[in-house]
Amino acid sequence: MSSWSHGAQPVGFESANRQAFFVDEKSMAGLKVELPTIQNWSCHSCSGCCRQHAIEVTDEERQRILDQRWEDDEAVGPDQPTIVAGGPIWNRSQRLAHRADGACVFLADDGLCRIHAKFGEEAKPLACRVYPYAFHPTGNGVTVSLRFSCPSVVGNRGKEIAKQTTELRKIARAVVPKNLTDWPAPEISPGQRPDWPDFRRFVEALDTTLAGSDASITVRLLRALFWINLVSEARFDAVKGSRLTEFLGLINEAAAGEFTDETIETKEPTGLAKTQFRLLAGQYARRDTAVDLESGWRGHWQRLRYGVRFARGRGLTPRVQECFSEVPFESLEQPFGGLPDGADELLTRYFRVKIQGLAFCGPAYYSVPLVEGFRSLVLIYPSVFWLARWLAASEERKTLALNDVERAIAIADHHHGYSPAFGLRGFRSRVRLLARMDEIGRLCAWYAR
Ligand code: SF4
Known part of the structure; x- marks a missing residue:
């Protein structure tokens, strides 16, 4: 019920935010197990995983x-x-x-x-045994991420993960392959594969941007997207080690000056961007890996019909899961009162756990480079709000409650990195098209309002 994941942060890795990680250096004969310090979890026997997967x-x-x-x-x-x-x-x-x-x-x-x-x-x-954990390689150990399809992960309920080393060590022994240290670091962009320490510098910079407390999560995501776009156009053959740290610090600072809550503009995405986005968010709404997904040609035909309705975006939404009623597509474009209390903390924790656990690129995410994987991860943000709006509208409400966002995250993260459909050319080219059109940030601001 989960990917294994191998990887660990090199000791001595420069980190402005080092305390965000807990590194258990004694585990597994030299293997470093890196755990998120911002997340709690214990099983509360809701049995959801034994029904949905x-x-x-x-x-x-x-x-x-x-x-x-x-x-x-x-x-x-x-x-x-x-x-x-x-x-x-x-x-x-x-x-x-x-x-x-x-x-x-x-x-x-x-x-x-x-x-x-x-x-x-x-x-x-x-x-x-592994669910809801995921273990991903970091060169000489593993880092641990969690799946937010589990309601106890979403609710941050239970024991601190950083204090669960004994259990995690046992699971890591069962899932981590022997050739762990042979895994190369993921590419940053096509053709640019750094060594593990430099790869971790990029990850650390992303985590630092997302951890900032001076702005809302919407603004912090826009800042991260801004500098990731700069990274996508740069070459790093001669920029390594401390020079790379310096470069990342500078673009991070530039992004912080560029985007603030006071200056953020909410512009409506273009029609083409909305169509591409609905197709993407519609895939998050489905249950591709659930046991009740109809297989064979009948299921395939039904998914095609859903796709046509999401592409048109007129009339009523299709009922892809029981929790979603048929509501007018148009109703999901209206303001829903912004982020409910608690949503900022939840979404910050979500993105940081995914980033710290490397659950967004490389072996954890269809082997895509960091830049593409991060853009895909950011698209979860408007997708979660679109799904949360749909849940609220299904109950004839016009403002979001925290519970809508919690349920929407659980639905969306059920697929992220696990549904085969998300690794296919269609989904990946959709993410690239939205990035080329510079619409990802606009979608974030539009659906979070
Ligand atoms: S009930 Fe089934 S799905 Fe749940 S832990 Fe046991 S074997 Fe796994």
Whole structure:
């Protein structure tokens, strides 16, 4: 239920914001495990993950589950299959079976896992043990990110992640491959691949911009986009080490002067940008990796029909999930009262956990370079507000509540880095087109109002 991720921050990495990371240098015989210090999490047994996700299993896990002899257990029984074929017909895999009510066949009425209860935590499929964590490589260790599809992650509920090293060390042992240190740093832009220390300088600069407390999250994202656009046009063959740190500091400062809450302008995006954006946000609204997604040609045809309606953007929105009612597309373009209380903190934490955990580019995100991956990540911002507006409009409200934003983040992050559709050419060229048209920032300001 999650990507593994390997990576760690080199000791001695210059960091204006070093305290944002907790580096457990003693774990796993030299492997550094880097944890976000701004996030808490504990499982609250809501069982959402055991209902929403299709859990693929390896041959070994399949055999282990068959050896557990669930046909002899009266809670499951001989008539209930435990493993079924999953995925599209052209790329079959095997996954845990789900009952008619949508729950995993092993989910008990008390919200707990039967495999865990009967055979212990390590007997579960690895995906179940890892969720909601994701581990990504950083050269000589791993950094940990979290999936906001889990409501406890969204709500920042539970124990500080930085104090969960024992558990995370155990999971890291199971997911981190032996050739961890062979992984190269992701590219910054096509053809520009720095070494790990310089790659981490870019990441650290992004985190510093997002961490600023002098402006709203909308403005901080616009600042980061501004200097990422400069980076996309520059070459760094001769700018390395401390010179790179200096350069990034300068463009960060320039961005802070360029964008403030007092001077921010809200301009309506162009019609073409809105069409491209609706197609993108419509993909976030769907449930591509959920077990209830219809597969085969029928499902494919239905997704095409949704796409046509999102592209037209007239009439009523299609009902892509139960939580969304059919509402006029036009109603989602009206102001919704700005960010509700608490949304700034939530969205800041979201972006910083994704950036610190490197969950936006490279192996964690369809192997795209940092610049493209960051632009994709920023597009989650207007997408979350568009989905939150749709949730509010579904209940005939015209202002957003924090709960709308929380639910919208959980829906959108369900896909980010996990839905195969987001790595395809269509989605990636949409992000590039919006960047070329200089519309990403405009979309952020427009839908956050
Ligand atoms: S095996 Fe257990 S933890 Fe995994 S989805 Fe099923 S009930 Fe949830």
